[in-house]
Amino acid sequence: MTTISAGATDPISPGVRHVKRPTPLRESVYEALTEMIIDGTLERGRHLVEVELAGMLGVSRQPVREALQRLNNEGWVDLRPGFGAMVHVPAEDEVDQLLAARAALESESARLAARHATKDDVARLKELCKVGTAYHEAGDIDGAVRTNGELHSLITQMSGNRFLVDFAAQVDRRVRWYYTPVAPVRGAASWREHNRLVKAIEVGDEDKAAQTMREHTEHTRKAYHDLQAGSTAEPATDPDPAPRTRRRRTT
Structure with missing residues (x-):
């Protein structure tokens, strides 16, 4: 007869799986x-x-x-x-540092996405652009911010570089926190920039995709600083203006 000493654990039978516990x-x-x-x-x-x-x-x-x-x-x-x-109230240099890191990560992600994009990938990006634009026009800031995050996340995933994906995930929430106040200010311009970015990815123009993403993140950084300085005007950085149906401003 085999005895098991105190503190020993029973062997796990083949095929047995531990059930995941509920989230603490x-x-x-x-x-x-x-x-x-x-x-x-x-x-x-x-x-x-x-x-x-x-x-x-x-x-x-x-x-x-x-x-x-x-x-x-x-x-x-x-x-x-x-x-x-x-x-926490973020200091401006704190925001600058994170958005600079984001620009470096996402411009390279956009470059690689242009290299590896499939038709299905591009179709998903275009659909997100449509959804995000619709949210903006409806004045749904939360929906626009959420869709913005989904689009940027998809582009990073399309890069095929798991380290970029991991690094981007680490800053994603902080970026959303910084972006939410400026979403009404960036508004339509942001989604037009997204559309130009998707076009560059679709045609496989790696340099254009990286440049467009870099400029896009810079516009967001500038909008954040303008807002902190008390300006609610949309930055005049978009070379392709389009009419707006509705725009929600912060006070």
Whole structure:
């Protein structure tokens, strides 16, 4: 008779699979708070009170406290001794650094996407452009921002470079956070730039695709700084103006 010493584990029979456990509550709270910061529900500079957040999410204070600590470690929240937590307010040089990194990553992604694009890939890009433009014209900023992210993500995936995909994923949420306030300002110009980018990818013009993406990200960077300086005018950088049916502005 075989005995198993204390602390030993039973062997796993062939074919047995562990069932994935539900997402830990602290992880779900972290994800929810991150998205609320990105979409502006929790605006920049807002004082975050644990009991209020717990009530909003229908959880206890403990997972909120754990989530806030993680958000602080990742730069979404600032924890101040004696005062509590506040949604981080990005400094302009912080935005510049991230958007510069994004420009480098995505211009190379666009170049490689132009090299490897299939007809199906291009069709998906064109469809996203249509959807994003429709969201913009309907005044649906959240939909436009979400579709913008999907288009940029697809182009990165089309590059075929898994490291670019990994690096881009690391900055994606932060880019969405920075882009959301300027989406109403960039508006139609942004989607016209997307269409020109897709055309360059479709015809396999690698240099044009990279250049267009670089200019596109620069326009977003400039719009962000203009907005921070109190300007809500759409940057006059688009050489291919088109009529707008409706435009939503920030105040």
